Amino acid sequence: MKTRLTLFLVLMASLPIMAEELSLAELTLRANNTWMLVATFLVFIMHLGFATLETGLTRSKNTVNILFKNTGVLAIGLLTYAICGFNLMYPGEFTVGGFFGFSGWGISPPEGYDPLTYADGNYTYWTDFLFQGMFAATCATIVSGAVAERIKLSSFLIFSAIFVGFVYPVLGSWKWGTGWLDDKGFYDFAGSTLVHSVGGWAALAGVIVLGPRIGKYVNGSVKPIMGHNLPLVAIGVFLLWFGWFGFNGGSVLSAEPEAVSYVFVTTSLSAAAGVLSAILLSWVIQRKPDLTMALNGSLAGLVGVTAGADVVGILDSVFIGLISGVIVVVGVSFFDRLKLDDPVGALSVHLLCGIWGTLAVGIFSPETAGLGIQLIGVAAYGAVSFVAAFLIFLLLKVTIGIRVSEEEELSGLDIGEHGMEAYNGFQIFLTQ
Amino acid sequence: MKLVVAYIQPHRLNAVKQALYEKEVVKMSVTTALGCGQQMGYHETYRGADIEVNLLKKLRIEIAVTEPYVQTAVDAIIAGARTGKIGDGKIFVMNLENCIRIRTGETGEEAIG
DSSP states (O other): OHHHHHHHHHHHHHHHHHHSOOOHHHHHHHHHHHHHHHHHHHHHHHHHHHHHHHHHHSOGGGHHHHHHHHHHHHHHHHHHIIIIIHHHHSOSSOSBTTTBOOOOSSOOOOTTOOTTTGGGGTSOHHHHHHHHHHHHHHHHHHHHHHTTTTBOHHHHHHHHHHIIIIIHHHHHHTTTTOOHHHHTTOOOSSOIIIIIIHHHHHHHHHHHHHOOOTTSEETTEEOOOOOSOHHHHHHHHHHHHHHHHHHHHGGGSSOOHHHHHHHHHHHHHHHHHHHHHHHHHHHHHHSSOOHHHHHHHHHHHHHHHHTTTTTSOHHHHHHHHHHHHHHHHHHHHHHHHTTOOOTTOHIIIIIIHHHHHHHHHHHHOTTTSOHHHHHHHHHHHHHHHHHHHHHHHHHHHHHTOSBOOHHHHHHOHIIIIISOOSSTTSOOOOOO | OEEEEEEEOGGGHHHHHHHHHHTTOOOOEEEEEEEOSTTOOEEEEETTEEEEEOOEEEEEEEEEEOHHHHHHHHHHHHHHHOOSSTTOEEEEEEEOOOOBOTTTOOBHHHHHO
């Protein structure tokens, strides 16, 4: 009896909704916008993925610092994107011929805003902002891992604010804001270059200006500095893969069933292929299969397929992933040989695989964009992102300093920067 | 026979091991330890409140040696662990009555070597 009453009440309550007549356009907007919001949440959870991945791959004495940076970057990324980033990236009109445009501070819907016509009626202005804002914060997080365990917190936060608030969106406008590279036919579906290699170049600049961690390169040989929690690394990687469904799937910019599901397939297959080739190669080279390489292999495959997830073929996506997995294993040793200390492998994953993925569009889908324009895009983004990040880091180095003291680095940034321990009550065997 | 016990800064372990290895002292046990001495403590804050931490993280190295190796081991530990700053640690040398290797039942200096 009680159940029937409840059912009756629910039906009564829903009557007005059912009675409301929605046009096809309105229904489409609702469906598409809901998917775009889900994608936004998925990209958001990638920040937790980055946080645990970076925590796990570094030493226990720097855990508080890593988590702090990841929290700070997300906040800074979203706020700066609201203040100026969004309007720098999507200026509408360019003031400097496809290179720079700015449509004003803050966020507010454009004049004559109608959700049914904005973005072809696929999502609202607010969804647009938040989805893109989550991407922006991702870009700065990439830097965080590469410069971990030695960068001064204040300098890192200032760098992030400038980079996400200004450099990333201006660079993004060249393609996604319909700037000069978009005019020339450059293609980057979800950001192999615009997000990942832009972040990777900035990370490279940071690594060069900072120098390696104490004890990493001793008398010409590489001394591994082991991460302290591989389960956290695994959680991070699985969260990132999960989030990538939103990162790539959302970049379809609608809930168009065929396109979104196709992107899911290429994305997953490339990630799986990346894991496979990283496992095999690390097994051959290091004689034992390396878990960190297998996990990084999936991220490599994900970054690699991101530029062409909607246009490359199924077998192509597998091939892109296989090559990405090889790149990540070889890349880690390559950067070590150059004495570029990257604690989490961000340079191999985001920089190298970002470049590879962008070029792969030109190789596997030449009808989308030629290899030539893809190369021009990679070079242009690389040059500007690297130089800009290098200058910001250099400026910070000569003013407030970017590296913690030797004493602080040895006892850990958790105590030095935060006066806090991550694992109070645990016995930690600190030997490095 | 002596037992050499040293408390050192955790990050000096690799240097100490290297110095000992060069003097052919290769057998040792290492455990974590918390200790307070002249270095005093440091401040932590937790949820806005101050905490005085005076037990610092150290490593404890134990090495059982025969008489000719006592000074060698001590010198090597100093060479590896010394930075000149307060907190470098201390070394204790004490008499060792006996030493038995469990696998073979050997005792004394035979068991140490």
